[in-house]
Amino acid sequence: MSRHSNDPPAQNGLWRRVWARLGRGDGLPSRRAHPSDAHARLKQYLAFHKAVGQVMEHTDQEHILLESLCTLAVECTPVTLAWVCRVEPDNTLQTLADAGDTAYLDSFAERRSGLPADQGPLFRVWQEQQALFNEPFSAGPLRTAWRQNTRPYQLRSMAVLPIHRDHQPWALLVLYDRDQQGFPQDCQVVLEGIARRVSEALEDWVGILRERVQREHQLLLGTALQAAEDGVVLTDADRRIVYVNASFSRMTGYTLAEISRFGLHHLQGPRTDPRTLTEIDEALCGPGFFNGKLLNYRRDGQTFWNHLSIIPIYQRTGAISHYVGIQRDVTDEWLAREQLEYEACHDRLTGLGNRRALTDQVAVTLPRVQRVQDSLAICMIDLDHFKPINDLYGHEAGDHVLRVVGRRLHAALRRSDYVARLGGDEFVLLIEGFNNFEELELILVKIEVAVNEPIHLQSGAVVGVRLSMGVCLYPPDYAGDFDTLLRYADQALYRAKANKRQRSRYWELFVMEEQPDKAISKGSAIQTQTDRSDADENG
Structure with missing residues (x-):
């Protein structure tokens, strides 16, 4: 089990800023220790549920939500220790957030030595993905061992609820109470609702994150294309131009608006080899790939040798949706080769x-x-x-x-x-x-x-x-x-x-x-x- 011991407690700084954004000022919600009134306990869990919802309305950051979840559980309810952890492939536990009396977590790894990991409550919930309340171990040696581990911290009951993200088991919300029956039925329903709501928020944030990453990738790709030394042209399947980069405009003298109006054939002229143009048409009517050189004309009428590569982009159905044309000005290379050939003869x-x-x-x-x-x-x-x-x-x-x-x-x-x-x-x-x-x-x-x-x-x-x-x-x-x-x-x-x-x-x-x-x-x-x-x- 790993805990971020150097991280500041949720109550220090991070949670107070979140709580301030919720309009609560500098004060934290108060709670009565170990309320005996079941109705009062339920009200506290309902307040916990509401506060978690308010946090999710004001943030879309995973670590803030988890730290707030643990802090609210301790501050709003009789829970003594709140913990969000993940079961790693090697059966170790990684702490994602915690709040309350965390001394038990510091000694947890040592005190649970000798206990079968795959039979503990956390691992059982992780495997079965079903919430567990008040009965962390079945009767027998394991129950006795757990009581011995928790006795110094007066932890008498626990709740373990699975949290999902991206439709996969992702973490466990673990709550400890000093009451023997700290999680009655109505409170269990509220806690399951909270876990479900947190899972839904994480699911939504995954989608938001993906969209954000996709936008960042598109922005990065656009920036890379604009900075590319080679000219880049993007057309649809009917060869209508939808994009040209800055290098294309510098190379040819045409802006996107101009070349879209004229068409790429405007780059051709009397000295352009018609056989090469026929090869391009045949390639686009067939597999779509072309790689070769042809003589093109700039906007000012000057000629340049263009090394042109055309690559088709396919849809999932197999149909071509776009063409990417990459062109490079190889005039100097061409003239140098012609000069060498001339000098040789x-x-x-x-x-x-x-x-x-x-x-x-x-x-x-x-x-x-x-x-x-x-x-x-x-x-x-x-x-x-x-x-x-x-x-x-x-x-x-x-x-x-x-x-x-x-x-x-x-x-x-x-x-x-x-x-x-x-x-x-x-x-x-x-x-x-x-x-x-x-x-x-x-x-x-x-x-x-x-x-x-x-x-x-x-x-x-x-x-x-x-x-x-x-x-x-x-x-x-x-x-x-x-x-x-x-x-x-x-x-x-x-x-x-x-x-x-x-x-x-x-x-x-x-x-x-x-x-x-x-x-x-x-x-x-x-x-x-x-x-x-x-x-x-x-x-």
């Missing part, structure tokens, strides 16, 4: 495709050319007079020249053609779909004229570069790989650079019959590039 200096992008382009171009029996020229380009510019004006000037040449090459080509920079001053062209060799020559001349234009450096100097090019035509019945064709073009480029003082045009054509069915080895290709670089440095 593009030359940082010129913005042209790099070697990886050329490989991807070839994987698309060659099957198309083979399928339609179209023409294709693979061209390797190297810049003449580039190294002297780099040495004389510095690397920044050399980088500027490469950027200008890259732009001119891209502008001189048709939309069906492709240009990539492999590194240094080396470029590769894929010229596709020319009708004859004369048409290809016109394209090559156009490229030469564009690149040979003067280049103005930031320092004010004017420089110029020339082209050397090797061209390999893609044969319709060719069964080799692209790397071999690229090495053929590289071999033709070597010839063009080696003969640039005597050549009549800046490019050389690789003739497939010169090297029938023989692929140039990787080593010889590297040697060819080395020799070409030496030739460039010498002139």
Whole structure:
């Protein structure tokens, strides 16, 4: 049994404040000790009943009610000791409130040693949930033991009444009287009414507490949603908006009133992928779940990438009652990923495709050319007079020249053609779909004229570069790989650079019959590039 020995008595402070709220001032109700008149005793218990009712009208706090219950029992009736306790699962007794001569409770645990706990009156009432009056023990050793325990305190009768809360046994109201028959029949009826009334009040307070907790939870949830970094939208089953949080308004620029009037489709625009919108509609018409990204528009017209998660809320019947949409602005993440993908496939200096992008382009171009029996020229380009510019004006000037040449090459080509920079001053062209060799020559001349234009450096100097090019035509019945064709073009480029003082045009054509069915080895290709670089440095 546990008692809160450090708690102040109910008469000190707590009860006097309650009693003052009942309009009784500072005085406590008086009672006659051990009235012999049965009618007077009943009046006292009826006054006890009334006072308990007044307390319940002025408080909804459990501990105040229990302390008041014990204090009123002692002050209004002949009861010497009032006690509210609970039987714990380990058969110990926990004190919830007490009043009167509590010395007996302090010694109760020690004095009842040796007595079977499950046969005592408190445990019997707890198990059977039936009130017990005046006969705490049956005849025999237990009755004798109880008399010995209570003799120092002159306790001759007791009343034990069960109290319920939330439709479950919750506590026991235990009253002790010094009279042998302290609880006559009419007083028992009053006490049972008091216990029943207290139980009903506790039942009501449980409901009030639940509603209060629910309101607090709703308030907490609303506060959490408003403070959430992600945008939150709540719609009904027909997708009508009923709630948006502050993050949604900051993210989109729309208030609840505005977006409710326009609808969520107002966030979509010309660049929103219609396939994603179809996926959302299909998800909402099916299981209701969606998780993906789409391009949305803010109120000011700016776009942002939205990671959208839609979660259905189900009724007990299994029907969907609401949808919760959680959206997060992932524009920075999306742009960073796009930038990484761009840099992986593009030359940082010129913005042209790099070697990886050329490989991807070839994987698309060659099957198309083979399928339609179209023409294709693979061209390797190297810049003449580039190294002297780099040495004389510095690397920044050399980088500027490469950027200008890259732009001119891209502008001189048709939309069906492709240009990539492999590194240094080396470029590769894929010229596709020319009708004859004369048409290809016109394209090559156009490229030469564009690149040979003067280049103005930031320092004010004017420089110029020339082209050397090797061209390999893609044969319709060719069964080799692209790397071999690229090495053929590289071999033709070597010839063009080696003969640039005597050549009549800046490019050389690789003739497939010169090297029938023989692929140039990787080593010889590297040697060819080395020799070409030496030739460039010498002139």
